[in-house]
Amino acid sequence: MTTLANLSVGQSARITGIQAAPGIRQRILDMGLIPDIRVTLERVGPTGRPIWIACHGSQIALRLDEATGILVDDVKVAGDNS
Template identity: 40%
Template sequence: MQDAGLISLRRMKEGQKARIAHVQASGELGRRIRDMGLIPGAEVEVVGRAPLRDPVALRLPGFTLSLRNNEADYIVVEPLKQAG
């Protein structure tokens, strides 16, 4: 998973932004994740987490999405550099 700075979406911190590199899930779960707009190239930002850290709230262009950690494990992202 440490391929060229790539991490699982689950490991992102609140306020961190990233670009989706790929989705490792296949079949029904993979289709459902992609149907939610989590596709390679999409930018995401972690905007919050529940008190027990599951689920995680993500901001994508135009909407906010809540995702369970077991689903976030299948999404591999490239963290983006923060300005300033």
């Protein structure tokens, strides 16, 4: 299954679900990372982590641990997602 952690910089994808411990999951959901939303991987940190994504017009940094819990499909190169 593809997760947010598998994207490379410049790719976008559609969220299908969140798998994480309840507290963490709620925090991710509160940030607007909910199913059917499209996210784009914008950049990564100095060692390739954390990752920096764009969604809903806001920019969010996530650790790889959290990103592996965010399931996605419909991966595209950003730009042709509209």
